[in-house]
Amino acid sequence: MPDIKNLDLITAKVNDFTVNDLKFVTEFRYWVEMDTVQLYDEYNIPMLLINFVLIPKREAPAYKVSIQFKKVGSLQLAAGGTVIQLSWFEIMNISDNGWDSVNYLVRDIESEDRFKFYCNDIEVIAIEEADWIIG
Secondary structure (H helix, E strand, C coil): CCCCCHHHHHHHHCCCHHHHHHEEEEEEEEECCCCCCCCCCCCEEEEEEEEEECCCCCCEEEEEEEEEEEEEEEEEECCCCCCCCCEEEEEEECCHCCCCCCCCEEEEEEHCEEEEEEECEEEEEEEEEECCCCC
């Protein structure tokens, strides 16, 4: 399991959680936290907030999980229709590769050309029970 801040917010509700339990994307928000007045300054921080639908392995309710990704790069997203379905979601720690400010590769393995990015930091922001009908 990658080093995700506030992961205990999820594991308190779903003790056998894996990132592959994140099955759908319902909201996707990209922005840049501006540190200086220069638009292309290396001190500006690309941010990404994604709301996922978490479907536990056991009989349990679905959850809406908000996760924030910091210092996002090489973002690839192809979406159409309604929610984005994830086939085999993965967050891989690549900090040993020696890339500056890149610790994680985030992707849907089976649809990597449609959903993939790199980031430096990951934090769970919120989790709440969802009453959506899935299926």
